[in-house]
Amino acid sequence: MKKAKLFTMAAALVTSLVVFMGCPQPTSGGGGGGGGGETYVGDAVAAYNEANYYVYLESTTGVQDNDSELYAFDGTCALADATSTGSGIPEGSVALKVTNTGSAAGWSAGGWTTATSADMSAYNALVFYVLAKPTEFNGQLKVKIGGTSESPEIAVQFTADGTWKKVQVHLDQFTGIDKTAITKPFIFVSEDTDFNDIFYLDNIYYTHIDGFTYTPPTIPSPTTVPPTPSESASNVISILSQGTYTDVTGTNWGTDWDAAECETISVNTATNIKKITLTGWGLGVEGWTTFDITGKTTLHIDYWTANGTALSIKVVDFGNDGSYDGGDDKEITVPLTTVTQNNWTGVDLDFSGLETKGHIAQILVLPNGGAANQIYYFGNMYFK
Template sequence: MKNVNFINSKITFLLACIAILGCDRDISDDAVEAGFPQNGDIFIDGFSAGLDYFPFGDSFFEAFTVDTETTYDGSAAAMRFDVPNVGDPDGAYSGAIFRTASGRDLSDFDALTFWAKGSEARTINDIGFGQDFGENKFQAQISGTIQLTTNWKKYIIPIPDPSKLTQERGMLWYAEGPENGTGFSFWFDEVKFEKLGTVAQPRPAILNGEDLVQQSFIGASASVTGLTETFNLASGQDVTVIAAPSYFVFSSSNPSVATIDELGVITIISAGTTIITATLDGVDAEGSLTLISLGDFTQAPIPTQDSANVISIFSDTYTNVPVDFYNGFWEPYQTTLSDDFVVNGDNVLNYTDFNFVGTSFSNPTVNASEMSFAHFDVFIPETLDPGTQLKITIRDFGNDGVEGGGDDSDMSTTLVSSDLTEGAWSSFDVSLTIANKNNLGLIIYENNGTNFTNFYLDNVYFWGVPTSPGNAAPTPTDPAANVISMFSDAYTNVTVDTWRTDWSAAATVFEDVMVDGQAAKKYTDLGFVGIETTSATIDASSMTHFHLDIWSPDVTTFNVKLVDFGPDDAFGGGDDSEYEISIANPNQGEWVSLDIPLTDFIGLTGQSNLAQYILVGQPFEVTDVFIDNMYFHN
C-alpha cells in the first residue's frame, strides 16, 4: 500500500500573476473589492491548496495518511485514518482539524459532502467543519450518526446557515476512538462543500426542542444548550446537525429581567419572568426557556479551611479533584435531575425531582486518611416539610480501589428537618468515622423523607485539622509599658522558673519550638501542666487582663488556673488564692487569642504574688496545644 504521511504539514500552491501593462483605465463605480476565495474543495484526488493538518493534542498523531490504493471510484488518492487500540501509548484516539491559512467564502454552498468507507462497520463519533483552533464561531457537526460500512457511501452534512460562512477557515474536523477496545481504519474521498439544492425543510431547535421552565437569581448566568438543526435530504432521510450558538439569533422577551448575547449566554439582572427563544436564518427554533428570576441569591458561606488541609469535591474556593460525575443518573429508578447554575461566578449544584443521586470521584479514588471531616453546604429552596430527611452516604472502595469488589465500606449520616433551614444555607461538618478512608470514591444523597424534591449543594470537601500551626501567633499590640510578659517575642519577659513542673500530668511533654520563625511552647498530650514564677512572683495588681494565644488541632476544652501565694509570698501559708477559667470549644486548627479580664477569676482574691499558672486540656492527655504571647496587661 502506498501511503504518504502528512503530520502538521502545509500543502501550498503557487498563484500565477499576470501583469497587464500599458492600460490606462478608470476603475468602474460598479467594481467590488475582491472577497475570500469561493473554493469548496478539500480533498479531490489530493489536497486542495492552502490546507493545514493539525492533530488534536492528545490524539494519535500519525493517524492520517494519503492512500493511493484504496480510493473511491478509481480516484488518484483518498484520505486514510487509523484509529488506535485502547491503551495505545501514542494516542487514545484519532482526531484532527483541516484548516486553511486564510478564510474561504462558503456562502454559496449548502452542505459538506464526502464518500467514506471503513475497514469494518463502525460509527464515527464526531465529524463536521468550523473548528479552527480559534473562536470556532461557526462550528457544526454530526455526532454518532455517521455509520460506516465496508463499501463506499456518500454522506452529507448540511450547513445550518451558509450566509454566515464568508471567511471560514475550519474546512473539516473529526474525532473517533476505538470501539469495543479495538481500533480500525476508515477512508474519505471526494471531500468538498457542494450546492446540492436538495437540502430542505430546515428545523432549528434550542434546548433539544423542549419548552422548559427554570427558576434563577440575579447575577446568575447560563448558556442555552441543545442547539441543533434538522434537514430533510433528497433521499427522504432526516439529518440533524449540532450547530454553534453563532448560527442563531437569540432573544429575551423581557430584557429588563435577563439578557442573552450572541453566544447564547443568559445573564439575570432583576427579578421577574422572561422567555428565551431563537431563530436560525429567519426560521423560528423549536424550544424555549421560561426563566423565573426570584431576585437576589444568598451564596453559601465561603470556606475558611486552609487549602493545604482540604480535598475538594465541589467548591469554587479550592481546586477540585477529578470527578466522574455529579449526577450519574442511575437508571431505571433514579428520578433526580440536575439544573445547576452559576451566580456571580459561584457554581451551585441544583438537584430537582430528587429521590437519590450520586457523586463519583473514582478515577482516581481519594485518599482521605489525613482528613477528619466531610463538609456540605445545603440550601432548601422549597417549603421545608417536617418529614424531610436527607441521608448522605460516603463510600470507600477498599484496598482494590474498585466499587463492588467485596471490600467496600460505608458511613452514613441523616439530616432531618430540624437540621435544615428553609430558604437559607445550612453548613455541616460530618466526622469521617468510616473505618477505611484511603480509597473514597462515592457520595450518595438519598431522600428518606416526605415532600422533599429540591435542594442546592455547594462546598463539598473533606478536611483535616493540621497537627501544627503553619503561621505564627498574632503579634501583640498592647504598649510595652502596660505589659508584664512571661513569654512573647514582642516584649521583655520576666523570669519563669519552669514551663513544666514535676507535678504536671505524667503523659504531658513540653518542648520549645519555632513556628513560622517565631518561638512558641508546645505541650504534647496535654492533661495539665504547671508553670511557675515562684522565685520572683508577679505583681499583677495594676493589670486588668491575662492574655494567652493557643493553637490546637483537637482541644475541645481549655482551662487556665491562676494561683496567688498571698502576702507571705509562699505556697501553703494559709493566704493563697486561686481560680480556674474554662474555655469550651475553642476553634481548632487556628490561633485563638484569649484575653481574659482578671475580674473573671472570681476566687483569685490576690494578684500581687502570682506564682503558678496551670493549663488543662481536654480530651485529657491526648490533645496537643501550642502557646505564645503569655502576659498580663492593662
C-alpha cells in the first residue's frame, strides 16, 4: 500500500562543494573514548587519511565519487559554501553553511545521497565537525544514516560557543539498517525554531577508531500481563487482545513503508504483546479488509513504556471506494494527553471526530515529537 512521502528531496546541490567517497578498507583513526555515551565530542583536529570513507572533503586526497549529491529536504534549509566561520575551518578552506529557511515548523534537514551503495560494516565511527554560535543556534542537532531504510536520529551533544567541535558517533547506534549497503551516508536534522539560524559542517568521514565502544542503555520491559478488558465482546471491534476478544483478521503490525520496528513477544501468560520501537516517523498497522466502526467513538489502548514521552494514534478511513488516495479518504490523529511510564496504562482516545467510519484501513502509531527510539508495549487495542 502506497504511503505519502514525509519529505520531498528538493535538489539543492551546492556545485562548488567537492564530495569524496574514499577507499573501502578502514584504518585506525586518531583518538578514542566515547564509550557508552551518545556521542564523543572533542576539540577539532584536522586529521584524516586516504583509507577513510569520506562524505565531505575538500582535499584531493581520496577517490572522488561523482554520483554523490547534497540535498536540502523540501526547502527547509539553504546550503552554501562558507570560507569564513569566525573560527577557521578544520579541513581545506571551505565549510558547509546550513541556514534554517523557516519553511517547516521547528526543523530543517538535509544530507548526502549516492547512487551507488557503500559497505560501512568494517568501520565503527562516523566523524564530523560542527560549529554553531550561541546567537545563531538554539536547537538540537541530530544525525542519521541509511540505505533502503533509515536509522533512528542520534542526538549530537555539543556546545554552540562559536568554535569547531569534533563529533564521533559509534555506528552501533545506527540501528535497523543494512550497513553493507549505505546510500545515505550522512543526514542531518536541526530542531531549531528560529528563522535564519545557522550552523556549519566540515570534514565528514567514516573510520575505525581503536578503543571506541558503545554500550546500549538497558531499557526495562514489562514483567506483568496487561489488564483484562471488561467490555462486552458484542460492543467491541478488536485489533489486538490477549484472547479476550476475536481480533480483526489479516492484521499486519508493520509495513514496507513505515519507520518503526515491531515484534510479538510473550509476557508471562500474555502471548500476543506487540513491542513497538519508534525508530522514525511511526508504525503502520494494516492488512485487513476494511471494516466498519460506525457507532464507535473511542479507541482503547493498554500500553507499557519505560522511555516513551509522547505518542499519538492516527486512524485512516479509505471512504466509499475502499482504496487508498481515492479522493474521499478521511483521517484523524489523536495524541495521548500524557504518557505514563513503567506501568500498564489504559487510555480511551476520542475518535468521534472521524468524518467517515465505514472503511477503516490503517492505524498509525506515531511518536508525536518524542525522542527517537521510544519503545512501547501494546497489550490491547480495540474500538468501542
